[in-house]
Amino acid sequence: MRYSGIRVIKEALSGHKGWGPLWRDPEPKPHYDFVIIGGGGHGLATAYYLAREFGESRIAVLERGWIGGGNVGRNTTIIRSNYLLDGNEPFYEFSLKLWEGLEQDFNYNAMVSQRGILNLVHTDAQRDAARRRGNAMILNGSDAELLDTEGVRKLYPFLNFDNARFPIKGGLLQRRGGTVRHDAVAWGYARGADQRGVDIIQNCEATGFKIEDGKCLGVETTRGFIGAGKVGVSVAGSSSRVMALAGMRLPMESHVLQAFVSEGLKPVLPGVITYGAGHFYCSQSDKGGLVFGGDIDGYNSYAQRGNLPVIEDVAEGGVSLIPALGRVRLLRAWGGIMDMSMDGSPIIDNTHIEGLSFNGGWCYGGFKATPAAGWCFAHLLKTGQPHETATAYRFDRFRRGYMIDEKGQGAQPNLH
Amino acid sequence: MIINHPLLGARDAQEFTYLGDASLIHRPDWQGEDPSGQFHDYLYLRDNPAGQHRELWFHEVGDRSWLVVTRNTLTHEITNVELARDVARREGRGK
Numbered sequence: 168m169r170y171s172g173i174r175v176i177k178e179a180l181s182g183h184k185g186w187g188p189l190w191r192d193p194e195p196k197p198h199y200d201f202v203i204i205g206g207g208g209h210g211l212a213t214a215y216y217l218a219r220e221f222g223e224s225r226i227a228v229l230e231r232g233w234i235g236g237g238n239v240g241r242n243t244t245i246i247r248s249n250y251l252l253d254g255n256e257p258f259y260e261f262s263l264k265l266w267e268g269l270e271q272d273f274n275y276n277a278m279v280s281q282r283g284i285l286n287l288v289h290t291d292a293q294r295d296a297a298r299r300r301g302n303a304m305i306l307n308g309s310d311a312e313l314l315d316t317e318g319v320r321k322l323y324p325f326l327n328f329d330n331a332r333f334p335i336k337g338g339l340l341q342r343r344g345g346t347v348r349h350d351a352v353a354w355g356y357a358r359g360a361d362q363r364g365v366d367i368i369q370n371c372e373a374t375g376f377k378i379e380d381g382k383c384l385g386v387e388t389t390r391g392f393i394g395a396g397k398v399g400v401s402v403a404g405s406s407s408r409v410m411a412l413a414g415m416r417l418p419m420e421s422h423v424l425q426a427f428v429s430e431g432l433k434p435v436l437p438g439v440i441t442y443g444a445g446h447f448y449c450s451q452s453d454k455g456g457l458v459f460g461g462d463i464d465g466y467n468s469y470a471q472r473g474n475l476p477v478i479e480d481v482a483e484g485g486v487s488l489i490p491a492l493g494r495v496r497l498l499r500a501w502g503g504i505m506d507m508s509m510d511g512s513p514i515i516d517n518t519h520i521e522g523l524s525f526n527g528g529w530c531y532g533g534f535k536a537t538p539a540a541g542w543c544f545a546h547l548l549k550t551g552q553p554h555e556t557a558t559a560y561r562f563d564r565f566r567r568g569y570m571i572d573e574k575g576q577g578a579q580p581n582l583h
Numbered sequence: 584m585i586i587n588h589p590l591l592g593a594r595d596a597q598e599f600t601y602l603g604d605a606s607l608i609h610r611p612d613w614q615g616e617d618p619s620g621q622f623h624d625y626l627y628l629r630d631n632p633a634g635q636h637r638e639l640w641f642h643e644v645g646d647r648s649w650l651v652v653t654r655n656t657l658t659h660e661i662t663n664v665e666l667a668r669d670v671a672r673r674e675g676r677g678k
């Protein structure tokens with residue numbers, strides 16, 4: 168079924184009885200050409216582009232729980248391509264361009280909203296760094312604008328401009344950045360993949376790999392063995408656990424990141440803002456709630472819930488940037504588990520096991536990457552070669568000394 | 584989280600900073616076999632288990648001792664806390 172304005176009117180006149188489920192609930196087949204483990208945004212996008220771009224049809228996505236129950240449904244929905252380094256910026260710009268055409272492409276309303284993202288600066292050094300990053304973005308075909316204090320004041324007059332320690336000196340604005348309805352991304356890709364014949368198999372956990380003579384022949388699951396020509400693993404926070412089933416140790420730690428939503432307010436915050444003097448970022452959802460977050464909790468965790476000190480820290484950052492926040496009530500807080508890599512950048516690569524490839528290490532920034540990660544991982548699975556925008560995302564970059572460390576923090580995942 | 588410091592008793596985890604897996608105590612020997620391979624594994628690869636995890640915490644705003652904390656990463660429950668110095672000596676480190 169194609170969605171359109173006419174369809175909505177038709178359904179409205181006939182009591183909305185014609186809407187069907189968005190994807191089937193198939194039994195797993197004994198063998199597929201491509202098996203993707205993990206039904207998050209990345210796994211579903213991979214299956215979608217394998218079918219749509221690369222003409223494949225015998226594809227399955229295996230999801231331990233229900234699709235959208237992982238980080239794709241837990242994140243703060245920010246998309247942007249404001250990176251500095253060569254290994255990153257072309258990839259994220261590719262992703263942002265895919266977001267721009269996504270809803271027409273998969274015929275689903277994902278509420279892609281290019282409302283702009285503003286990174287505030289508070290010192291001369293931060294302004295220099297922002298100018299440099301903005302230039303790197305422009306060199307890579309992206310958009311960036313450096314605002315002065317007055318420019319920021321025009322957009323967000325209610326910020327704490329005259330804070331004695333952290334006055335707002337300006338900000339780096341990417342107008343094409345913004346937010347996307349995160350669940351709808353999972354659902355849209357799932358529907359688009361299903362329509363092209365992909366089997367989305369939920370409640371199906373991968374529990375092992377069948378590896379013979381250095382070749383991966385399929386996946387052991389809670390719903391039996393599933394043979395595969397190629398297996399792609401895309402399980403975000405569970406990366407280390409799943410790859411350990413193939414005997415691999417990854418350059419990663421799993422950490423919890425929390426997010427928060429306030430009570431619904433009238434429109435106050437037109438775009439996305441990030442604080443430069445503390446870790447705090449915020450946008451307003453279309454329902455009116457302020458959606459915000461800050462630092463990861465900082466210790467290894469698989470618990471999908473964080474602790475109070477970080478909640479306090481995020482609230483302090485928020486109130487020091489937007490004093491009016493002090494009057495707003497917090498409605499909900501939750502956590503998601505992220506695969507924090509050793510340099511803060513991801514991996515999309517083949518492993519030493521033939522037929523087994525990996526996509527992960529997305530840290531807290533993989534939502535914006537969803538379309539390009541899916542595309543590039545599909546490219547890798549189909550051709551065996553990395554996509555041109557993802558050539559730096561290799562396993563061996565740590566051995567070779569080619570880290571992609573945007574923050575310059577070194578091999579300390581909780582600092583990225 | 585509350586960390587039961589062996590010398591100071593129950594302390595709020597906020598007083599500590601976190602380094603990571605306690606295997607970081609065992610820095611490879613730069614004169615040993617394949618030192619660059621050993622240092623690669625030491626620096627970059629982690630077991631990252633879901634369950635019991637032995638990890639290094641530094642009592643930064645307290646007595647500045649290093650601790651080895653055994654904590655369940657699925658529940659955040661802490662079951663054992665030792666001075667890292669004692670652990671390192673027991674596991675064969677000279678100093």
Ligand SMILES: Cc1cc2nc3c(=O)[nH]c(=O)nc-3n(C[C@H](O)[C@H](O)[C@H](O)COP(=O)(O)OP(=O)(O)OC[C@H]3O[C@@H](n4cnc5c(N)ncnc54)[C@H](O)[C@@H]3O)c2cc1C
Pocket residue numbers: 204205206207208209210229230231232233234235236237238239240241242243244245246371372373374401402403404405409424425426460501502503504505529530531532533534535536
């Ligand atoms: C609080 C929070 C805020 C964030 N904010 C942003 C943001 O603003 N912008 C941004 O770009 N990124 C953000 N991120 C990061 C982003 O959400 C993730 O990097 C991204 O969603 C990860 O890819 P995914 O969607 O495929 O992951 P997931 O949705 O987690 O998908 C992985 C799936 O694999 C499944 N799985 C695991 N093990 C198995 C198994 N053995 N067998 C079968 N299936 C398995 C899981 O159940 C899960 O559904 C945020 C993350 C969090 C937690």
